[in-house]
Amino acid sequence: xxxxxxxHSSRRAxxxxxxxxxxxxxxxxxxxxxxxxxxxxAAIKNKKxxxxxWMNGGAxxxxxxxxxxxxxTGGPFRPIASKVxxxxxxxxLPKMATVADKLAVIRSMxxxxxxxPDGIYHMHTCYKMSERTPHPEIGAVIAKYNGNPDSxxxxxxxxxxxxxxxxGYLGPLYEPFxxxxxxxxxxxxxxxxxxxxxxxxxxxxxxxEDEFTSEHKADPFASHRMAKERAWRLLRAKSVFDxxxxxxxxxxRYGDTEFGRGCFMARKLIEAGxxxxxxxxxxxxxxxxxxVCHKANMQLLDPAWSxxxxxxxxxxxxxxxxxxxxxxxxxxxQINNRAGRDHYIRAWTVxxxxxGIKGGQVYGSTDVDGKEVxxxxxxxxxxxxxxxxxxxxxxxxKHYHGVRPIxxxxxxxxxxxxxxx
Numbered sequence: 001x002x003x004x005x006x007x008h009s010s011r012r013a014x015x016x017x018x019x020x021x022x023x024x025x026x027x028x029x030x031x032x033x034x035x036x037x038x039x040x041x042a043a044i045k046n047k048k049x050x051x052x053x054w055m056n057g058g059a060x061x062x063x064x065x066x067x068x069x070x071x072x073t074g075g076p077f078r079p080i081a082s083k084v085x086x087x088x089x090x091x092x093l094p095k096m097a098t099v100a101d102k103l104a105v106i107r108s109m110x111x112x113x114x115x116x117p118d119g120i121y122h123m124h125t126c127y128k129m130s131e132r133t134p135h136p137e138i139g140a141v142i143a144k145y146n147g148n149p150d151s152x153x154x155x156x157x158x159x160x161x162x163x164x165x166x167x168g169y170l171g172p173l174y175e176p177f178x179x180x181x182x183x184x185x186x187x188x189x190x191x192x193x194x195x196x197x198x199x200x201x202x203x204x205x206x207x208x209e210d211e212f213t214s215e216h217k218a219d220p221f222a223s224h225r226m227a228k229e230r231a232w233r234l235l236r237a238k239s240v241f242d243x244x245x246x247x248x249x250x251x252x253r254y255g256d257t258e259f260g261r262g263c264f265m266a267r268k269l270i271e272a273g274x275x276x277x278x279x280x281x282x283x284x285x286x287x288x289x290x291x292v293c294h295k296a297n298m299q300l301l302d303p304a305w306s307x308x309x310x311x312x313x314x315x316x317x318x319x320x321x322x323x324x325x326x327x328x329x330x331x332x333x334q335i336n337n338r339a340g341r342d343h344y345i346r347a348w349t350v351x352x353x354x355x356g357i358k359g360g361q362v363y364g365s366t367d368v369d370g371k372e373v374x375x376x377x378x379x380x381x382x383x384x385x386x387x388x389x390x391x392x393x394x395x396x397x398k399h400y401h402g403v404r405p406i407x408x409x410x411x412x413x414x415x416x417x418x419x420x421x
Contacts, residue, residue, distance in 0.1 A: 055327035057285030061349035073333035092298035095306035108364020119328030124163040126384035136168035142276040152237035160280025183265025185241035255303035288338035322355025381413025389415040
C-alpha cells in the first residue's frame with residue numbers, strides 16, 4: 001500500500017520524498033500541472049470542493065453536540081441554545097451556536113472500528129483496514145473526481161495529524177501533499193538558484209533524462225520525470241501558501257492559533273481551486289481529564305470552525321464547499337475513574353455543512369444516556385455515500401485493484417437523502 005506523503009525539512013528531502021516510496025519511484029499528487037488560469041476558474045465554478053476538520057483521537061459527542069444534561073453520563077458542561085430550535089450545543093461553542101443554521105448534525109453514527117489506526121483508516125476510506133485492498137482516502141477520491149487537471153496546485157492537501165491510508169488503489173497521482181499544521185509550506189520549496197539559473201538546471205536535467213529514457217523504457221523513469229516536473233512547477237505556485245499579508249486581519253475571526261491558521265489556509269486553498277483540504281486538531285483522545293482536554297480544544301475549535309464557515313459564505317464558496325467535522329471514534333457515555341471517556345463507536349456524532357447539505361437539522365438520535373442509537377443509524381458507508389453524492393461523485397463508482405472490481409462504498413450502503421439539499 002502506498003504510504004501518505006509527508007513534508008520534509010529541506011528541498012532536497014522533498015524532491016526525494018515526492019519521487020520514492022517503499023515500492024519504488026512514484027508520482028505524488030499535485031494534479032496535472034499547467035498554466036491556464038481560465039481552466040482553473042472553470043474548474044472552480046463547475047466542481048465542488050471539500051474541507052475536512054479532523055478531530056484526532058475522537059471528540060466527545062456528549063460534550064459537544066449530543067449532550068445529556070442531568071444524566072449520569074452528562075458531565076459538567078452545560079448546553080446552550082443555538083440559532084436552530086432543537087440543536088443545543090456545548091457552552092464552549094458559542095460562536096458555532098450562531099451558525100447552527102448551516103449545520104447538519106448526525107447524532108446516530110454507528111461504526112465498526114474502535115481503535116485509533118483502524119478507526120482512522122475506516123473513517124477516511126469507509127472500509128476496514130483489515131481488508132487486503134489498499135482503499136483510497138476520501139481526499140484521494142475527491143482529488144480524482146473533482147480535481148482540476150490544469151491546476152498548478154496539489155489536489156489533495158492536508159495539515160496536522162490526519163489520515164493513514166493515502167491514495168491506495170487510485171495510484172500515486174492522487175497521494176496527499178502534507179504541509180505544516182499551521183498551514184505553512186515550509187522551507188523546502190526554496191530553489192537552489194535564481195529563477196533563470198533554476199530554469200537552465202531543469203532544462204539540463206530534462207535533456208539528460210530524455211537521452212537515458214530513450215534507450216531504457218520503464219514506468220519508474222516516467223514517474224520520476226513527472227515527479228520532478230511537478231516539483232518544479234510547485235515552486236512557481238507556492239505564493240498561494242503565503243498568508244503573511246492577510247493572516248493579521250483574519251486571525252481576529254479564526255483565532256490566533258495553529259488550528260485557526262490551518263482553517264484559514266484551507267479556505268485560501270479551496271478558493272484557489274484545490275478540491276480537498278484536511279486540517280487536523282490534536283488531543284481529543286481523552287481517557288483521562290476529558291473535560292479539561294475538551295474545554296481547551298473547543299476554545300480553539302469554536303472561532304476557527306465558525307470563522308471558516310462565515311468566510312466561505314461571505315465569499316460565495318460555502319454552497320459549493322462541503323465542510324466535514326469528525327474523528328475516528330466517539331467517547332464513552334460512562335465517565336471513568338480518571339475523569340475520562342474512552343473510545344466509543346455504538347452512538348456518536350459527525351457534523352456536515354455547506355456543499356449542498358441541508359443545514360439547520362439534526363439527523364438521528366440516541367437514547368436518554370447516549371448509549372445506543374435510538375433511530376436512523378448511519379454507518380461509515382452511508383456517511384461516505386452522502387458525502388460523495390453531495391459532491392457530485394457516484395458513490396458506487398467501480399474501480400479495479402489488479403483484476404478485482406472495487407466500489408467506492410460498500411454494498412448495501414447509500415446516501416442519507418434527508419441530509420442532501
